[in-house]
Amino acid sequence: xxxxxxxxxxxxxxxxxxxxxxxxxxxxxxxxxxxxxxxxxxxxxxxxxxxxxxxxxxxxxxxxxxxxxxxxxxxxxxxxxxxxxxxxxxxxxxxxxxxxxxxxxxxxxxxxxxxxxxxxxxxxxxxxxxxxxxxxxxxxxxxxxxxxxxxxxxxxxxxxxxxxxxxxxxxxxxxxxxxxxxxxxxxxxxxxxxxxxxxxxxxxxxxxxxxxxxxxxxxxx
Amino acid sequence: xxxxxxxxxxxxxxxxxxxxxxxxxxxxxxxxxxxxxxxxxxxxxxxxxxxxxxxxxxxxxxxxxxxxxxxxxxxxxxxxxxxxxxxxxxxxxxxxxxxxxxxxxxxxxxxxxxxxxxxxxxxxxxxxxxxxxxxxxxxxxxxxxxxxxxxxxxxxxxxxxxxxxxxxxxxxxxxxxxxxxxxxxxxxxxxxxxxxxxxxxxxxxxxxxxxxxxxxxxxxx
DNA sequence: ACAAATCCGTTGTTTTTCCAACAGAAAAGG
DNA sequence: CCTTTTCTGTTGGAAAAACAACGGATTTGT
Numbered sequence: 001x002x003x004x005x006x007x008x009x010x011x012x013x014x015x016x017x018x019x020x021x022x023x024x025x026x027x028x029x030x031x032x033x034x035x036x037x038x039x040x041x042x043x044x045x046x047x048x049x050x051x052x053x054x055x056x057x058x059x060x061x062x063x064x065x066x067x068x069x070x071x072x073x074x075x076x077x078x079x080x081x082x083x084x085x086x087x088x089x090x091x092x093x094x095x096x097x098x099x100x101x102x103x104x105x106x107x108x109x110x111x112x113x114x115x116x117x118x119x120x121x122x123x124x125x126x127x128x129x130x131x132x133x134x135x136x137x138x139x140x141x142x143x144x145x146x147x148x149x150x151x152x153x154x155x156x157x158x159x160x161x162x163x164x165x166x167x168x169x170x171x172x173x174x175x176x177x178x179x180x181x182x183x184x185x186x187x188x189x190x191x192x193x194x195x196x197x198x199x200x201x202x203x204x205x206x207x208x209x210x211x212x213x214x215x216x217x218x219x220x221x
Numbered sequence: 222x223x224x225x226x227x228x229x230x231x232x233x234x235x236x237x238x239x240x241x242x243x244x245x246x247x248x249x250x251x252x253x254x255x256x257x258x259x260x261x262x263x264x265x266x267x268x269x270x271x272x273x274x275x276x277x278x279x280x281x282x283x284x285x286x287x288x289x290x291x292x293x294x295x296x297x298x299x300x301x302x303x304x305x306x307x308x309x310x311x312x313x314x315x316x317x318x319x320x321x322x323x324x325x326x327x328x329x330x331x332x333x334x335x336x337x338x339x340x341x342x343x344x345x346x347x348x349x350x351x352x353x354x355x356x357x358x359x360x361x362x363x364x365x366x367x368x369x370x371x372x373x374x375x376x377x378x379x380x381x382x383x384x385x386x387x388x389x390x391x392x393x394x395x396x397x398x399x400x401x402x403x404x405x406x407x408x409x410x411x412x413x414x415x416x417x418x419x420x421x422x423x424x425x426x427x428x429x430x431x432x433x434x435x436x437x438x439x440x441x442x
Numbered sequence: 443a444c445a446a447a448t449c450c451g452t453t454g455t456t457t458t459t460c461c462a463a464c465a466g467a468a469a470a471g472g
Numbered sequence: 473c474c475t476t477t478t479c480t481g482t483t484g485g486a487a488a489a490a491c492a493a494c495g496g497a498t499t500t501g502t
Binding site (some may be wrong): 154192193196213 | 485487489490491492500
């Protein structure tokens, strides 16, 4: 577990907690580790979830395939983000989506019950952990709302622009790289890939932006 | 405050907490109340949020108007649900959306800091509250993901069917009423109202469903 | 290094949505 | 009760997206 401490101390969930405290908390929370290779399913629709997971490294996609085989990437999990938190609620049923490793990934599992039940004697940082967890979930919540705001744009062009400009703002630079290939970006925005590709090239020809694979640069107009 | 106890005890946030304990907790959390008339803005984009809010009665819409004046209902808040939780994170900036009362509403405000900081001596039910709060947020998270799954459907027809069938499942009946008028439903699903109205009538003519104002009945095919 | 698979841009056709406009029905307000 | 406003369905034309198909470039795997 020791090897993950340096990773974890940079996550929102453990921010403000010292190295030694993280280590003892991992023990207190009965943390376990699993590795996934690229393309491997971490969870499938219909499974029961018992733990809170945090992505230590790699990239996960929360996705859903509907009756007609259309694939939709509902959300992307980046290192330091948690997932599974919605299924900890008692009687919340089974997982509604698939979780797949977009690249080789390392996932830490925590006993949820132990996070929420305070043990002041054993863990002086437990209160901090609870706050952090709350912050982390709130951030996730916010990112879901953001995704909704991209998707609520009516045209593919507007969806692209709202996503790309947000991403530029998030990465604090007009040049940035996105964690999607074209098909994944299309799935994320719920549009057709070829139409989106077309629109991207139009935007480039109009001088709004430039791109090279997954590297984008937005231009002032 | 006493008058809200019977309401609150039925909410997820206070479930499992006795009447007297709720009352003392409201005091501990420095709860305050505000009423909004139909159409009134509870918050506007750009404001700072300091409290966690819970909707005691009525109905709120989280909505966003873009540069071009398109209105999008990002989410609907029903009684017992919380909101504002994403803006409690330190340095999370200002509210990105408007919050408007879709009908006369009553909102309770709680001091967020006091919720997350455990006071075992004063409030024996504080641990329970933290759990409940976590559950509540998780539920909200889930409903956001659900909304994303509606919006990710490619056609207006599929958006309608996925939303309506989920709503039927949620209300546990093939006959149910939805909390939207046509324009609001169109905004919620991010489609054009007239096209959606058209599609609804087609679905009715094909025998898939019936409706009367906001009352819908889905038919087996 | 080579074969296979994937990724990406491009194009033309079909389908769907958007938009504007209107009229009847229903609701709200005085 | 009457007027005004909102709500809903309906339409036709304009615009956009979806879809299918293809070739070249790149990547992957062996």
